[in-house]
Amino acid sequence: MVVLSQPALGLDQYSLLRTTCKPTASFTEIPEIDLSDPNAQSHIVEACEEFGFFKLVNHRVPIELMTKLEEEALCFFKLSQSEKDKARPPDPLGYGCKNIGSNGDKGWIEYLLLTANPLPIFSQNSESFLAAAKEYVTAVKKLSCEVAELIAEGLKIEPRNAISKLLNDEKSDCCFRVNHYPPCPDLQALGGSGRNMIGFGEHTDPQIISLLRSNNSTGLQICLRDGAWVSVPPDAAAIFVNVGDSLQVMSNGRFKSVKHKVVADSNRERVSMIYFGGPPLSEKIAPLPEVLGDGEESLYKEFTWWEYKTAAYKTRLADYRLGPFEKNQNS
Numbered sequence: 367m368v369v370l371s372q373p374a375l376g377l378d379q380y381s382l383l384r385t386t387c388k389p390t391a392s393f394t395e396i397p398e399i400d401l402s403d404p405n406a407q408s409h410i411v412e413a414c415e416e417f418g419f420f421k422l423v424n425h426r427v428p429i430e431l432m433t434k435l436e437e438e439a440l441c442f443f444k445l446s447q448s449e450k451d452k453a454r455p456p457d458p459l460g461y462g463c464k465n466i467g468s469n470g471d472k473g474w475i476e477y478l479l480l481t482a483n484p485l486p487i488f489s490q491n492s493e494s495f496l497a498a499a500k501e502y503v504t505a506v507k508k509l510s511c512e513v514a515e516l517i518a519e520g521l522k523i524e525p526r527n528a529i530s531k532l533l534n535d536e537k538s539d540c541c542f543r544v545n546h547y548p549p550c551p552d553l554q555a556l557g558g559s560g561r562n563m564i565g566f567g568e569h570t571d572p573q574i575i576s577l578l579r580s581n582n583s584t585g586l587q588i589c590l591r592d593g594a595w596v597s598v599p600p601d602a603a604a605i606f607v608n609v610g611d612s613l614q615v616m617s618n619g620r621f622k623s624v625k626h627k628v629v630a631d632s633n634r635e636r637v638s639m640i641y642f643g644g645p646p647l648s649e650k651i652a653p654l655p656e657v658l659g660d661g662e663e664s665l666y667k668e669f670t671w672w673e674y675k676t677a678a679y680k681t682r683l684a685d686y687r688l689g690p691f692e693k694n695q696n697s
């Protein structure tokens with residue numbers, strides 16, 4: 367078990383982190399896509415329309431790469447607090463603890479948040495972590511492009527690389543995050559309600575797509591169309607894909623970016639690694655012409671990824687960030 371070198375949060379802060387949510391749906395099957403299925407493209411489109419989320423199996427990212435990075439990440443998170451605090455590259459990214467973003471969101475979490483194109487160099491102690499992260503990011507970036515090509519194919523968009531080229535661009539704005547949710551033993555002291563302690567509060571991802579891999583621990587929940595929250599059963603061999611806000615716009619609302627969150631566990635630590643595929647900053651985010659039916663207009667105002675990202679980073683985690691970019695809004 368990992369023991370944080372400093373107490374992560376005081377009990378008095380728990381009230382900030384409790385989640386109020388609609389009852390969790392009793393049983394919902396998370397769509398599972400087999401990348402080797404010749405019809406994967408249509409299953410992916412269905413899953414993006416219904417859930418904005420799916421589980422990918424047979425994805426060809428070697429499990430050894432994932433477990434190696436998980437081990438390296440745990441070695442990093444076991445360092446003393448002062449060592450970890452040094453892991454701040456010369457920009458707002460790097461090591462973070464409890465604070466998510468810069469607008470007051472808190473969680474039972476510590477993390478490393480890094481630019482992925484390229485990965486930064488931030489501390490001598492982190493060389494082997496960075497080497498593992500580089501290998502993993504290369505593999506998962508390739509996978510994100512494959513998924514984007516299947517989405518384009520399923521939506522009958524031409525050329526097939528219309529979306530993946532944005533993720534593959536030398537200026538693509540991708541980032542990579544490793545989240546560590548330490549076990550939260552104090553939950554027991556709080557009784558049953560403590561089981562809803564927030565690790566990472568509900569939000570959608572602003573980018574095009576996000577690819578998440580976690581160890582075998584529970585905690586991730588997604589919000590269904592009807593507003594019910596469901597737990598995503600963990601699968602350390604799989605990769606989970608989230609539709610982000612930008613893909614919602616590119617599909618003119620046909621896909622919905624999935625609201626998700628992580629709840630803390632009293633016994634087990636959770637480690638997740640997420641690759642966020644974003645386009646170059648100067649890229650216009652707009653519906654792809656092929657998704658617009660006859661006479662159908664864009665639901666969104668014109669904006670670039672830089673404009674959206676800048677606005678998104680000023681919001682709180684749970685805000686609906688696309689609102690001001692919708693055509694029926696005045697702001």
Ligand code: GA4
Pocket residue numbers: 466467468469471479541543569570571572573642678679680681682683
């Ligand atoms: C959510 C997706 C990614 O983790 C992230 C997050 C970012 C951060 O942690 O700094 C944000 C969040 C995320 C959306 C709204 C803003 C920005 C925290 C926050 C309150 C790295 C991202 O790109 O957007």
